[in-house]
Amino acid sequence: MPYVKIEVTREGVTRQQKQALIAGVTDLITAVLDKDPKLTHVVIQEIALDDWGYAGEQVSVLRENGITATRK
Amino acid sequence: MPYVKIEVTREGVTRQQKQALIAGVTDLITAVLDKDPKLTHVVIQEIALDDWGYAGEQVSVLRENGITATRK
Amino acid sequence: MPYVKIEVTREGVTRQQKQALIAGVTDLITAVLDKDPKLTHVVIQEIALDDWGYAGEQVSVLRENGITATRK
Amino acid sequence: MPYVKIEVTREGVTRQQKQALIAGVTDLITAVLDKDPKLTHVVIQEIALDDWGYAGEQVSVLRENGITATRK
Amino acid sequence: MPYVKIEVTREGVTRQQKQALIAGVTDLITAVLDKDPKLTHVVIQEIALDDWGYAGEQVSVLRENGITATRK
Amino acid sequence: MPYVKIEVTREGVTRQQKQALIAGVTDLITAVLDKDPKLTHVVIQEIALDDWGYAGEQVSVLRENGITATRK
Numbered sequence: 001m002p003y004v005k006i007e008v009t010r011e012g013v014t015r016q017q018k019q020a021l022i023a024g025v026t027d028l029i030t031a032v033l034d035k036d037p038k039l040t041h042v043v044i045q046e047i048a049l050d051d052w053g054y055a056g057e058q059v060s061v062l063r064e065n066g067i068t069a070t071r072k
Numbered sequence: 073m074p075y076v077k078i079e080v081t082r083e084g085v086t087r088q089q090k091q092a093l094i095a096g097v098t099d100l101i102t103a104v105l106d107k108d109p110k111l112t113h114v115v116i117q118e119i120a121l122d123d124w125g126y127a128g129e130q131v132s133v134l135r136e137n138g139i140t141a142t143r144k
Numbered sequence: 145m146p147y148v149k150i151e152v153t154r155e156g157v158t159r160q161q162k163q164a165l166i167a168g169v170t171d172l173i174t175a176v177l178d179k180d181p182k183l184t185h186v187v188i189q190e191i192a193l194d195d196w197g198y199a200g201e202q203v204s205v206l207r208e209n210g211i212t213a214t215r216k
Numbered sequence: 217m218p219y220v221k222i223e224v225t226r227e228g229v230t231r232q233q234k235q236a237l238i239a240g241v242t243d244l245i246t247a248v249l250d251k252d253p254k255l256t257h258v259v260i261q262e263i264a265l266d267d268w269g270y271a272g273e274q275v276s277v278l279r280e281n282g283i284t285a286t287r288k
Numbered sequence: 289m290p291y292v293k294i295e296v297t298r299e300g301v302t303r304q305q306k307q308a309l310i311a312g313v314t315d316l317i318t319a320v321l322d323k324d325p326k327l328t329h330v331v332i333q334e335i336a337l338d339d340w341g342y343a344g345e346q347v348s349v350l351r352e353n354g355i356t357a358t359r360k
Numbered sequence: 361m362p363y364v365k366i367e368v369t370r371e372g373v374t375r376q377q378k379q380a381l382i383a384g385v386t387d388l389i390t391a392v393l394d395k396d397p398k399l400t401h402v403v404i405q406e407i408a409l410d411d412w413g414y415a416g417e418q419v420s421v422l423r424e425n426g427i428t429a430t431r432k
Contacts, residue, residue: 001297001340001347001357003147003185007259008290008321015122015130020320022125028312030128030359032305033296039342039357041147041185042125043079050231052289053238053258054327056246059289061235069289069327071318073153073196073203073213075363075401080146080177087266091277092176094269100168102215102272104161105152111198111213113363113401114269115223124145126183131145141145141183143174151403159338159346166341174344186341187295194375197382197402200390202375217369217412217419217429219291219329224362224393236392244384246431248377249368255414255429257291257329268361270399275361285361285399287390303410303418310413318416330413331367 002029002040009059009069010046018044074101074112081131081141082118090116146173146184153203153213154190162188218245218256225275225285226262234260290317290328297347297357298334306332362389362400369419369429370406378404 004025022042030037049060059069076097094114102109121132131141148169166186174181193204203213220241238258246253265276275285292313310330318325337348347357364385382402390397409420419429 001185001342003187003295005293006290006317007292008317008323013321015132017320018122018125019130019133021316022130023128024316024320025313026125026128028309028316029294029296032308032312033301034359035296035357036359037127040125040127041145043119043147044123044125045119046123047259047261050234051260051262053234053242053256053260054289055253055256056239056242058231058235058238060231069323071322071324073198073401075151075403077149078146078173079148080173080179085177087274087276089176090266091274093172094274095272096172096176097169098269098272100165100172101150101152104164104168105157106215107152107213108215109271112269112271113361115263115363116267116269117263118267126145141179143178143180159348162338163341163346163349166346167344170341170344181343184341184343187335188339188341189335190339191403191405194378195404195406197379197386197400197404199397199400200383200386202379202382204375205379217329217414219331219367221365222362222389223364224389224395229393233392237388240388240392241385244381244388245366245368248380248384249373250431251368251429252431257289259291270361285395287394287396303420306410306413307418307421310418311416314413314416325415328413328415331407332411332413333407334411 002033002035004040004042006042006044007047008044009052010048013046074105074107076114078114078116079119080116081124082120085118146177146179148186150186150188151191152188153196154192157190218249218251220258222258222260223263224260225268226264229262290321290323292330294330294332295335296332297340298336301334362393362395364402366402366404367407368404369412370408373406
């Protein structure tokens with residue numbers, strides 16, 4: 001009976017990316033824990049940039065200053 | 073000091089239904105745990121169909137395929 | 145597809161009380177939203193009294209001072 | 217590695233207030249737990265008044281009845 | 289800035305399985321959203337069987353009745 | 361009606377530190393949002409080091425390798 005919540009900043013996540021996250025997390029849990037996928041729920045919650053703080057600063061301000069979260 | 077979070081897909085939940093959920097959960101906790109209702113908070117969070125995954129699939133896709141969550 | 149989290153202070157909640165909460169919340173959601181119970185998950189999380197703060201004070205301190213959460 | 221979620225009713229919280237919450241919580245955790253701020257994330261989630269229940273009643277109804285959450 | 293919470297029933301999840309979940313979810317998010325892994329936190333929360341309800345019944349009772357969550 | 365959840369790795373957080381977090385967060389919310397403290401609940405959840413993942417690795421492994429979360 002797994003339940004997974006994914007919180008991510010709202011920065012243009014597409015429907016296809018959401019589907020990839022849902023399928024990927026469900027497959028992972030099925031493979032690692034041998035759980036019936038029909039008992040696995042995944043919820044994605046996008047958070048506005050003003051509402052996410054990192055290192056004491058709003059992400060909206062970080063982005064305005066050119067600081068991204070992209071893989072280096 | 074109970075706190076309850078109800079997450080449900082966003083599919084036309086009315087204000088009256090939300091009030092019924094809030095009153096019902098609060099009454100239940102008062103009855104079962106004998107808690108002062110003034111210490112019970114209930115938060116309802118509606119989740120867009122693209123953002124809820126079940127059995128590895130977006131609920132929006134399940135609905136497009138005619139699969140509902142309605143009581144049988 | 146509802147998911148419900150109930151957070152409550154750890155003060156001797158019995159297995160029977162937990163079952164009453166689980167059955168009661170599931171019945172409520174089935175009645176109000178007409179959801180298939182097989183899609184409803186309820187998770188109870190008990191919180192130690194040192195870990196719950198109310199009005200700026202640990203509940204463990206409130207209890208030591210004779211302040212309860214019982215229905216008046 | 218702290219993660220903090222702040223849930224508050226949606227009643228005109230400004231960008232400046234959000235920044236003050238994010239900075240204040242991060243500073244507090246740094247001071248109390250001596251954590252690197254670069255490992256602290258704070259997420260603010262505003263909840264519509266119909267979706268928050270207190271004492272068995274929707275906050276939207278409480279507000280219509282003149283009941284506020286303001287400091288006395 | 290993703291944060292992921294995985295809730296799963298406490299049924300003998302090993303340290304290796306937890307590591308596989310953490311690595312797998314982080315890799316997935318890096319691949320799908322192109323996020324820096326240093327900004328991704330994953331929290332696993334195991335829930336006692338008495339505390340997880342499914343279809344209105346405690347999972348502990350379901351297990352006593354021979355009903356498992358294993359993949360079919 | 362604020363509710364705050366603080367998740368932190370379980371690494372010897374004392375009762376006094378928890379009280380400082382609870383009092384500090386409640387004071388902050390009272391100051392910034394002018395909320396009645398009697399409507400503010402704060403919940404601290406300590407997470408075992410095996411259960412928190414950062415950058416794809418369990419924190420328990422990071423600690424074994426001498427990597428701390430302490431302020432630089």
